[in-house]
Amino acid sequence: MRITTLDYAILGLLLPGPKTAYGIRMVFESTAMGNYSSSPGSIYPATKKLRKLGLVNSENKVGGILEITARGKTALKDWLIQPITPTMVEKESQVLILKFAFMDHLVSRKEKEAFLGAFLEQSKTYSRSLEAYLKGDGAALPLHARLSVELGIATLKTQINWLRSTLQTVKNQA
């Protein structure tokens, strides 16, 4: 039984403290958390699975309060520090940002630096390849398509700046 991104997102939201499944749905709905759906048909089956895998405990006292277990933390940490591949940077950078958002206390400073460093380097590589594309084959694109790629490059540069400054912030931490 594979653990999906949604499952990890739920585990991460339980890090600061226990929540009900409904509470998690509300986080997905109100905050712009990625793109995760708050539909009951996705959250409730997911929490059931996490319980079965022993990654969360549901306390018997109160209804359905979910609490992340030690095993849950280990599984989440393993996921957080997985090596970053080019595909992830190209197609799933929101997932990488989500990982970063959960790293606070679960991951060492060294691991955070490695994560941000790899993310930064691969973002630069990808940005350069998009720029090269625009100057080469991409020059033939219709105007609107070309403008869209330009937005992609600008967004990547924003991300690169953020990664640089965040890397500094992390390095300067006590």
Next chain:
Amino acid sequence: MRITTLDYAILGLLLPGPKTAYGIRMVFESTAMGNYSSSPGSIYPATKKLRKLGLVNSENKVGGILEITARGKTALKDWLIQPITPTMVEKESQVLILKFAFMDHLVSRKEKEAFLGAFLEQSKTYSRSLEAYLKGDGAALPLHARLSVELGIATLKTQINWLRSTLQTVKNQA
């Protein structure tokens, strides 16, 4: 039978000229086109559906060359100019960029301006709400989560600048 975003993405890629289903897969795989998957199990059923709906013709002469029909263009245009809702800006802005990328010849300058204007206004609203959140409840977020939201805001601002300048570009067109 609902037309999905993937279906519209395929239709849009056929605008500059006919392509094989395989050619479309390669576009999804090589260029960073959104996030659309190039898996055969998604593309081939989709092209079959588009044929059944009469939105593309498959010429009999050559193998499986796909060509968008007049009905296909109408359907695509209707999709392109659908009103922009807050949810779209918050959770699916890549889809909106994709729409823009396909607008070149299919949509009038007036409609482009309306699209970009609405997209711009709603991006500003969303950006302001994220900033207000960070100053309010969000101040209590763990450091990493807060930094992630800050990247979200910076990305939105990049998008807002791009929308402003693109709106000007479109307005200045002959």
Next chain:
DNA sequence: GTCGACATGTAAATTGTTACATGATTTA
């Protein structure tokens, strides 16, 4: 003549969405 790229598809399994269904608790 075989390797890689071109080309098209299906089947099974997984995932996720929409809609339905239920009931408790709070608040106006």
Next chain:
DNA sequence: TAAATCATGTAACAATTTACATGTCGAC
């Protein structure tokens, strides 16, 4: 006391991924 919100779940359907399966064509 009625409406809104909190809270949990299932069933049917839609969509996608992975893996399998097949065959052509050009280059080396």
